[in-house]
Amino acid sequence: MAFWERKDPRKYKEENANLRVIGDRTAGKTTYMAVLAYWPNANPDSPVQAVVPIGDYGQELIEKARDILEQGLELEPTGLDTTPESIKDYTISINLKNEYSWQKGMKLNINCKDYSGEFFRDLLYKAGDPRLDDYLEDCLLASGILFLIDGTAYKKDTEYAMGMEKFLLGLDRSELNPRPKRRIALVITKCEQPELWVNRYQPNLIVDSRFPQVKQKLENWSKNTGGGVNYFLTSAFGVLGSQYPEPNSRKLERHRLEGTKAVIKDPKHWRPFGLISPIYWLCTGKRHKQLDQI
């Protein structure tokens, strides 16, 4: 075939990923999904052209995002479904602009199940539970995992590392042969908190200092299985002001151990941070320099 015939008239290159969001209770999993679906297409310089939530469940995410962002409400905790098949699988399509004029744009099609935080708790404290096995098997169907950790819950590093180890062992035990390439994005949430915000462009630094044991488990897993691991910092609410930024969130509770619980402070000046970068990496295996900055 001649090269001119190979030209693809489509404007987009499609990349797909089948994901699971996992993390402790109040890590911000549902908020992450909802806010991602409600992405503000405000900045014309942004490489993101549009985020399109697909179908009914996509609409539900939008409604949740409105509750959080426009009304400053908190979401209900996500229930623990009896079987992973009954968990809603959200579909979102993200259109990215081309970086250079000769390039094609990109379409990231993801579907993503937002697991209940109790799954992670059960992973830590339960063993031999058939439901856990079902959930782990469901994870095997995924090409990527979004592992969310509340950035202010650094005292839980040991506990999370234990949970992570159990999760990775569980994955390995039921892993198909030959092993498919899997990617795990460790996503630190609630980075509007000042101690995290100042280092928002340095995910490795934050993870090294706050969650060294979790990181160690992931690195070992990557070495042993060839799976991919990358680290990301995100904030669903963002900050207010540029010179002396303060979190655009109102703390409801700051548990010494449990992390931070907050709602948005000023919905009008909502600018989330870092939400799309992990998705891009999970879809393509590459980091997107511009997406890491926004």
Place this chain on the structure above:
Amino acid sequence: MIEIHEFSTGIHYEKTSQGGWRSRGFTGEFINKTLDPIPDAIEKAISNKEFAIAEGTVTDDRALVGREVSQNHQEWSVLAVIIRGVDEFGRHFPAYRYFYTKGRGNLDQLVHWWIGNKLVFNPFEPAEVRLYEVNKNKEIPLDNFQDLLEGKSPIIVPNDKSLSPLIIHAIAQKIAGENELAWAWNIGGLEYPKSFHAIYPDSLEAAELISKVISSQPASSGVIRGTHGIKLAIQNLMNQATVKTEYLETLETALSNPQIDDKLWHSYFDGKGVSQAISQQMYNPNMVRLLTLRAMILPSTLPEFLGWLQAPSQEKEHYQTSLNFQQEILKKISKNFPKLANKIIDGVKFIIPHLLDKPELLDHTIWLLGSNTSIWASLYFQEVKGKIEHDLSLMSDFARNKKNVKKQSKYNSSSSPDMATGETNEEGIKQNKDNLPSIPKTIKDKKNTEFTLVPEWEPIWQQIKGFWLFDQVKPLSQYLPLAKLFDQLGDYKISAVFYQIATGSVPNLVFKHVSNNAYKDTLFKLKVEKYVSKLELIWLGLMKFGGKIVPFYFVLIAGILGMVVGFFIRPIIVSENSKPKVISSPSPHLSKILKPSPIVSFKSLNAAQTLTDAGLKMSEAQSKIDSTYKALKELIKTKDKKDTLVKILNNTLENNKNKYSDLKDITLETQDLNTHTFEDDKIKEDWIKAIFLYQKDKNIRADGRISKTGETFQKLKNEIEKNPPSLKP
């Protein structure tokens, strides 16, 4: 006396300083059960979210949901009491406490009982089975609600005064009649409001919200149950590469439910993003499976599906994705899912005549009905092809007015023995009389004299019947796509009929499949003629001429003359009259995805698979391409060895071409090995494919890679050294 059981939402809990409780997370199971396990019917209704209030609508006040449920002849009346719970982070969630009792018709007793004690969720309260003396109440007058009762369900009762749940129950009962009744009282929102007969919202705002949700759904009569299960079944079928029987069962049950009409099905599929997949040009495997499934369940969407498949791209994996999905369903569908199978058969019956309006879908219809693992192809061959042949065999009688086109359903319900034939017709009567003395017609016999493809094909039979009556009928060229379709499917008899109708003759290649005669024959009692070119016509004329009056030598001379003249004028004739073109070749991009021969065994489900299906990991093989290249170089130290190696691998490719769909246009060249590395990705891939197939053929670990120490290297080395004679050019 009724026996009241209970259970509650499962949470880990702790006491608060005020003596109340709070949650420390869900357990994923129910707690405080008086019966274990909880009856299936109740559990199913709960997992279908038919007791669920909408997210974020729980308030301080109590809400009730009452519902009758049944499964496998087990019937229950269930009352759910919902209050607002709080977890250790201060987040709110609905906490359910369910009370239930055996049998339908006891819901009002449950309400009476509950009004007396107002029990709500409390994890510290031990669960107990309670007995309640049935209270024969007098009927609740609904005079004040007459205009409401005339509306469509669900009836939304305005919250203008505080009404007892017993009134809402009575309204629901009026509406539900004999059906399992369902109502909700004092709620802010419901997950599936259309599964209720009567709803009493807790506020004006809630009433508006619920009305909005209801009006956003397609209007259909009656209460719709099981929506959540159907949505999940579609979700799991589209998002998983393997098909689980339970999801097909859910769809099969839904297809048997007359309340779930096409409009509702459309809304379910749209709810999963069909229209967005089309408008956003999403071709990811999930969307391909979703649109494939929709085309199965809603046959009228087949043309849109086929149109959508023609992606604005050279990429074609989505065709294979769709076929793989169809194959998965095909494996499960036999016998167990008659409703679903019927929908697919309906699709086949619909899409073929549709070509008359949309001939541009020909290539994709050939793909749909001719691909190895296509579910439509399989059902076409099993169910529809025979019917077309059968109906064609009735055409002669039908054209002569001996037969009416009757709907099958009419026939089935009819007891008249004359249903099948047009008894008003004189000949028909005669025919019947001829048959009467013999054994009465069995059902099967009768069926054989009925048209089977009505009503879908009735207009076709009507339009073409003239061809059975008269010899000189103007061809109907709109039937050419049908002729080509059946030609490509290898159904030459049917194809020949439609060629005859569309062009007045049958192309040579088709004709020779259906007849041993030289030029004419009869198929389905229709005279068909082979297409004769002008040159052949001259020759024929001469033969006739020669045979009768003139000496043979004259014929010979004339014949030679004719051939010479013919040779010169042939280009003119051919260019001026190229019809009928024998077989339309599918458009170039599609021809690649169509299998090489349409005549395949549809019983075997062996797909024309790709190498990836066979286990080739291209990217892994590519990552080791340098060592593979070095190993290859090692194998071909002399020129003739290089030739032999290329021949061995090219032979391997050639032998496998029919097995795999992605080996077209692959030939390895000796100059591929002239430099230090493969020149481009295409060449790299071709070599990897060849090595992979070689390994498969030799039964060694197939990974598309060669290392100098590996088995593949050794095998190739030995084979090159032997340089078998069969590989000589």
